[in-house]
Amino acid sequence: MAELTLSARSWPRRHPLPFLLGAAIVWFALYRGLVPLSEAVVGWLPVQRQSHLGSALQFFLYDTPKVMLLLTGVVFVMGIVNSYFTPERTRSLLAGRAEGVGNVLAATLGIVTPFCSCSAVPLFIGFVQAGVPLGVTLSFLIAAPMVNEVALALLFALFGWKVALSYLGLGLAVAIVAGWVIGRLKMEHHLEDWVRALRAVRPEGETSRLSWSERIDAGMASVREIVGRVWPYILAGIAIGAGIHGYVPQDFMASFMGREAWWAVPLAVLIGVPMYTNAAGVIPVVEALLAKGAALGTVLAFMMSVIALSLPEVVILRKVLKPRLIATFVGVVAVGILLVGYAFNFVLG
Amino acid sequence: MKEVKVLGTGCGNCRATAKLIEEVASARGVEIRLEKVERLEEIAAAGVMRTPGVIVDGRLVHSGGVPRRQAVEAWF
Numbered sequence: 001m002a003e004l005t006l007s008a009r010s011w012p013r014r015h016p017l018p019f020l021l022g023a024a025i026v027w028f029a030l031y032r033g034l035v036p037l038s039e040a041v042v043g044w045l046p047v048q049r050q051s052h053l054g055s056a057l058q059f060f061l062y063d064t065p066k067v068m069l070l071l072t073g074v075v076f077v078m079g080i081v082n083s084y085f086t087p088e089r090t091r092s093l094l095a096g097r098a099e100g101v102g103n104v105l106a107a108t109l110g111i112v113t114p115f116c117s118c119s120a121v122p123l124f125i126g127f128v129q130a131g132v133p134l135g136v137t138l139s140f141l142i143a144a145p146m147v148n149e150v151a152l153a154l155l156f157a158l159f160g161w162k163v164a165l166s167y168l169g170l171g172l173a174v175a176i177v178a179g180w181v182i183g184r185l186k187m188e189h190h191l192e193d194w195v196r197a198l199r200a201v202r203p204e205g206e207t208s209r210l211s212w213s214e215r216i217d218a219g220m221a222s223v224r225e226i227v228g229r230v231w232p233y234i235l236a237g238i239a240i241g242a243g244i245h246g247y248v249p250q251d252f253m254a255s256f257m258g259r260e261a262w263w264a265v266p267l268a269v270l271i272g273v274p275m276y277t278n279a280a281g282v283i284p285v286v287e288a289l290l291a292k293g294a295a296l297g298t299v300l301a302f303m304m305s306v307i308a309l310s311l312p313e314v315v316i317l318r319k320v321l322k323p324r325l326i327a328t329f330v331g332v333v334a335v336g337i338l339l340v341g342y343a344f345n346f347v348l349g
Numbered sequence: 350m351k352e353v354k355v356l357g358t359g360c361g362n363c364r365a366t367a368k369l370i371e372e373v374a375s376a377r378g379v380e381i382r383l384e385k386v387e388r389l390e391e392i393a394a395a396g397v398m399r400t401p402g403v404i405v406d407g408r409l410v411h412s413g414g415v416p417r418r419q420a421v422e423a424w425f
Binding site: 126225320 | 357358360362363389390392393394396397398399400413414
């Protein structure tokens with residue numbers, strides 16, 4: 001058995017490209033087989049397909065494998081993409097960049113640079129120390145958690161590529177514009193004094209060349225780490241979603257989260273900002289809200305504010321930013337999300 | 350006696366890293382003094398952008414995520 005796992009493990013190392021091809025074929029075959037499989041399973045169960053319970057079960061049994069499969073695929077591919085970008089490399093790409101172009105580049109790099117929320121503050125300091133402008137640094141810090149592979153994979157799995165792409169574009173827009181606005185406000189002196197006193201460092205682009213098999217290892221490591229961490233949230237989220245799907249009457253949400261209620265977007269942002277959960281936990285709930293008539297812009301604004309801003313994040317950032325800069329940061333990002341919500345509801349809706 | 354520092358703000362990965370280092374060191378019979386550095390000022394001064402960072406005898410040997418066991422074994 002030990003020998004078997006050993007050889008199964010070394011196979012992708014010795015033949016990385018055939019392994020990738022084989023994995024892709026298996027993945028697509030599984031994905032195509034999901035619908036008939038989940039229908040067959042619900043068919044065997046002793047519940048009425050039309051009943052509340054049957055409707056909820058069908059939702060749960062079909063969505064869970066679909067979401068998990070898509071998530072695993074996207075996280076694996078992103079793990080490989082991430083191996084091309086380190087924070088050190090991103091920093092040297094951004095150092096000394098003019099505002100404007102710098103904001104666009106920072107937000108875009110925020111998507112592909114591996115980022116862990118517990119490293120947010122050391123990363124922030126490292127960027128500022130190397131001469132990345134404050135506004136550009138903030139563009140990166142807004143985009144990195146908000147536009148992440150888990151959110152995009154789940155949006156794609158549940159609502160299709162149009163919604164996922166809109167989220168990507170609007171998330172980037174919020175990060176770029178918010179960072180640019182804060183840069184214009186010239187608030188560098190609202191950094192904590194000890195941060196401003198740190199010596200400047202020369203940014204050095206790390207040039208480590210990885211082989212394909214090492215990149216595959218990186219992809220597998222991120223699947224183990226990310227999927228291993230978020231799967232309970234996804235199960236819980238889909239279960240809640242299934243409950244709402246089966247039991248809450250159609251259009252229940254339309255009256256107070258529909259497009260006609262102008263105050264719904266600010267309310268959604270106001271509730272979402274202090275809340276803290278990851279993309280995985282919030283999306284299945286979002287799906288159920290949408291299915292019952294809530295407007296897409298309102299729901300996306302809620303989701304963005306939950307993921308991008310949170311109370312724990314503000315507490316951590318307080319160690320490096322003075323209160324006025326924190327308040328500006330939260331205010332500018334929240335207004336950006338608000339505008340995105342309205343744009344979706346009234347222009348694109 | 351090796352001086353080992355784990356730099357991080359106290360997240361799960363930092364604790365896992367410290368535990369792994371202790372395990373490997375005792376398995377190999379290497380004496381170490383392990384210190385956890387949690388103050389942001391010190392983490393920043395060491396130039397660590399991704400936590401946890403690991404410093405062995407004054408040299409930064411790792412940064413970002415829990416290191417692999419083979420990597421830790423190579424330090425001792």
